[in-house]
Amino acid sequence: MLFREAYALGLPSQGTDVAVIWDHLYLFLLWLSVFFFILVVGGMLYFAVKYKKSSGAKPKYIVDNHALELFWTIVPTILLLVIFGWGWSVYKKMVHAPTNAMEIRVIGKQWLWNFQYDDGRVLTNEVYVPQNVPVKFVMSSEDVIHGFFIPNFRVKSDVVPGMFTTIWFEAKQAGEHQVFCTEYCGASHSLMLAKVKVLEADKWEAFKRGKPVQVTGAKPEASLTQLSLPEQGAKLVAAKGCNACHNATGDAGGIGPTYKGLFGHDVELADGSTVKADENYIRESIMTPTAKIVKGYNPVMPPFQGIVNETEMNAIIAYIKSLQ
Amino acid sequence: MAHANSTSHGSNYLNHEKGLWSWLTTVDHKRIGLMYLATVLTYFLVGGIFALLIRLELFTPGGGNLITAQTYNRFFTYHGAIMVFLVIIPAIPGSIGNFVLPMMVGAKDVAFPKLNLFSYYVYLAGGIFATLALFLGGADTGWTFYTPYSIRTSGAVILVVFGAFIAGFASILTALNFIITIHKLRAQGQSWSRLPLLCWSLYATSVIQILATPVLAITLALLIFERVFKIGIFDPALGGDAVLFQHFFWFYSHPAVYIMILPAMGVISEIIPVFSRKPIFGYKAIALASFGIALVAFIVWGHHMFVTGQSELANFVFSLLTMFVAVPTGVKVFSWVGTMYKGSLTFNAPMKYAMGFIELFTIGGLTGVFLATLPIDVHLTDTYFVIAHFHYVMVGGTIMGFVGGMHYWFPKVTGKMYNESSASVAFWLILLGFNLTFFPQFIAGAQGMPRRYWSYLPEFTLMNQLSTIGSWFLAVGFAWTAIYMIRDARKGPKAGDNPWGAGTLEWQSPSPPPHDNFPVDPVVTTWPYDYRGIKI
Ligand SMILES: [Cu+2]
Numbered sequence A: 001m002l003f004r005e006a007y008a009l010g011l012p013s014q015g016t017d018v019a020v021i022w023d024h025l026y027l028f029l030l031w032l033s034v035f036f037f038i039l040v041v042g043g044m045l046y047f048a049v050k051y052k053k054s055s056g057a058k059p060k061y062i063v064d065n066h067a068l069e070l071f072w073t074i075v076p077t078i079l080l081l082v083i084f085g086w087g088w089s090v091y092k093k094m095v096h097a098p099t100n101a102m103e104i105r106v107i108g109k110q111w112l113w114n115f116q117y118d119d120g121r122v123l124t125n126e127v128y129v130p131q132n133v134p135v136k137f138v139m140s141s142e143d144v145i146h147g148f149f150i151p152n153f154r155v156k157s158d159v160v161p162g163m164f165t166t167i168w169f170e171a172k173q174a175g176e177h178q179v180f181c182t183e184y185c186g187a188s189h190s191l192m193l194a195k196v197k198v199l200e201a202d203k204w205e206a207f208k209r210g211k212p213v214q215v216t217g218a219k220p221e222a223s224l225t226q227l228s229l230p231e232q233g234a235k236l237v238a239a240k241g242c243n244a245c246h247n248a249t250g251d252a253g254g255i256g257p258t259y260k261g262l263f264g265h266d267v268e269l270a271d272g273s274t275v276k277a278d279e280n281y282i283r284e285s286i287m288t289p290t291a292k293i294v295k296g297y298n299p300v301m302p303p304f305q306g307i308v309n310e311t312e313m314n315a316i317i318a319y320i321k322s323l324q
Numbered sequence B: 001m002a003h004a005n006s007t008s009h010g011s012n013y014l015n016h017e018k019g020l021w022s023w024l025t026t027v028d029h030k031r032i033g034l035m036y037l038a039t040v041l042t043y044f045l046v047g048g049i050f051a052l053l054i055r056l057e058l059f060t061p062g063g064g065n066l067i068t069a070q071t072y073n074r075f076f077t078y079h080g081a082i083m084v085f086l087v088i089i090p091a092i093p094g095s096i097g098n099f100v101l102p103m104m105v106g107a108k109d110v111a112f113p114k115l116n117l118f119s120y121y122v123y124l125a126g127g128i129f130a131t132l133a134l135f136l137g138g139a140d141t142g143w144t145f146y147t148p149y150s151i152r153t154s155g156a157v158i159l160v161v162f163g164a165f166i167a168g169f170a171s172i173l174t175a176l177n178f179i180i181t182i183h184k185l186r187a188q189g190q191s192w193s194r195l196p197l198l199c200w201s202l203y204a205t206s207v208i209q210i211l212a213t214p215v216l217a218i219t220l221a222l223l224i225f226e227r228v229f230k231i232g233i234f235d236p237a238l239g240g241d242a243v244l245f246q247h248f249f250w251f252y253s254h255p256a257v258y259i260m261i262l263p264a265m266g267v268i269s270e271i272i273p274v275f276s277r278k279p280i281f282g283y284k285a286i287a288l289a290s291f292g293i294a295l296v297a298f299i300v301w302g303h304h305m306f307v308t309g310q311s312e313l314a315n316f317v318f319s320l321l322t323m324f325v326a327v328p329t330g331v332k333v334f335s336w337v338g339t340m341y342k343g344s345l346t347f348n349a350p351m352k353y354a355m356g357f358i359e360l361f362t363i364g365g366l367t368g369v370f371l372a373t374l375p376i377d378v379h380l381t382d383t384y385f386v387i388a389h390f391h392y393v394m395v396g397g398t399i400m401g402f403v404g405g406m407h408y409w410f411p412k413v414t415g416k417m418y419n420e421s422s423a424s425v426a427f428w429l430i431l432l433g434f435n436l437t438f439f440p441q442f443i444a445g446a447q448g449m450p451r452r453y454w455s456y457l458p459e460f461t462l463m464n465q466l467s468t469i470g471s472w473f474l475a476v477g478f479a480w481t482a483i484y485m486i487r488d489a490r491k492g493p494k495a496g497d498n499p500w501g502a503g504t505l506e507w508q509s510p511s512p513p514p515h516d517n518f519p520v521d522p523v524v525t526t527w528p529y530d531y532r533g534i535k536i
């Protein structure tokens, strides 16, 4: 491991076998580049010292040397073809999912990721997958182009409206793996994050039965029931992707209004009327956001009808209430 | 010449006619070159300020320490659009090319002087449109204007796009002028094999500009139509194809990469032999390589789209073809280093910049091979690795060539000599600052940090802070360059006609040159890289 750390110059951890062969190719290119860099820049500096005028160097009239020029045309060509061939063999492993791969559908929308399982469950910004089982993500977008990137697995694909794209991986490391949106998609692009949570076989079975699971290596989480209601709400707004547009800091610069100081106060609406922010207003704002649009904001909030259940709704409202 | 009979004319192009009006209406290629230079540098300053603000925001991981996400997105859009369309593309052809190319071929002016002035104003108009957008709602699409985001987002996207559209016509007109000038106005005795390499590379650049820029124009026009009339071209919600835009866009913008770098390669090819006192090594190979690069440039655009859902076959072909870009590029770099072998080297500022170019461009080129390799690109694309790569090529390459060229022709343009030790300080600041700014971005990118991120995870903090600190060194280096160049253009010691002992024709004319460039029409008897008969 130490060996790898020293040579890999900060590459992310190797979550899959593809990541391992990817790293071999990357490190080959890296050291080949170091070699050529030393050859060219080292050569240049050597000449700079050796042939500097102040040390009395007299120029020699040389115009060209066809053999040498042929050499430095042909050798790089061969090397590049080798790199291409090696690259192609890795690429095929990277993109060809085994036919038995488990499918999960991924939907990107400004600015969250939804994961749709065969059993109908939809998770937001987190996806549980089994360890050592090939998994295929079939991805599409509801609005603009996004990019789905898991650095630890060395896979990435754009997520394009109007078509499906896929990635696949077979995770070797149980635990959490970061997901980034990599195609610029607007204001909260850099907050459009998610986690792939890889579960060992027994935990995966528990997950399928709807039981809560503790992800290996993740900070031991207090299970939801051990938290106070506002604390549960705080976790939920992070997990449901609300924080891509809202904040609790009172900062007015976001896509949506801040939660701070909302509850119990009057809200000015786009049509000029005002409304008091009580429980029902907040419920409506979350379930059917377009019903009342807050003044100065665009109607871009997605409806959470069917995504936020009653228990969760109460927790979220309690959380917003607590932010006075 | 119509004005030869007027008596009030000074002895050189700078005092030939006086007053602001005489500059604004001039058809003298040298003055037009200087007008381009002033405009390009103004935009460089503006684009640079946006870059500094971006880096400042990224000094700490969470977003919003300095600016909101929306402001940040506007800033990187302005930075990219200004630097690409208004600085790097016109920089060398517009300023150095306009000033030097006609003189290098021994002509009195470009083939169509009035068209030349017109193209400057077209460029200026493009810039003004794009700048207006800053005040009329802004744009947050990134310089790439990817659809469907660019169709749906609010703001003055149309103005920015229209600015880039207009600026494109300026490059087409300049390109036409250069090609015809090279074909028709070469001095007696200047056969093709005696044409200076800067002219060759500007020729190759011009060919790309004429062939590729119309595609950009059409693409941007379609984008404007779609935004205004809601015709479905690129937005799936209207029945269009989101990825089609990227094909069109990169069909122009990949060749545009060579529009940006080839002129700088030309400048380097002039500087290195002069300061080595030795012929350029492999003249023919370098000239040919420019055209090899120009040709391959048109058939590799798909390497920007390896993860867009493009077919595997397309990825195979584009990756393979892209590999071949590295071959002629390598030939050039090896030839420059080969020129220094058994030379008699001096290290004035132009040579320092040429060597800096080789260092940075080599890194830029080698990391390009990473990105050409299919699976490697899958991980690295849209991360900071790509940002670092193209800054090494565009800034480390083009801007180093541009600044090197500004020092090299400084005595010819101004008649004065810049101060060598001032230039040395600036060079080291820029070189170190550049590497400090951009090298850490390779590492952040390999670690997985995506580009266009206003807020990033804590594990990327160190690399981002190094990068931000580097950006201040760069800023000081460039600011200092501006200061001493203005100072020395006014008060510097008088430069001779040919202070570097160069062999190209512009140095046979007085410094600064007379209005008509040459007191007597030059006749070429040798090729320009034989220094045996030239005394310094
Ligand atoms: Cu995004």
Ligand SMILES: [Cu+2]
Pocket (backbone or CB within 6 Å): B253, B254, B257, B300, B301, B303, B304
């Ligand atoms: Cu390209």
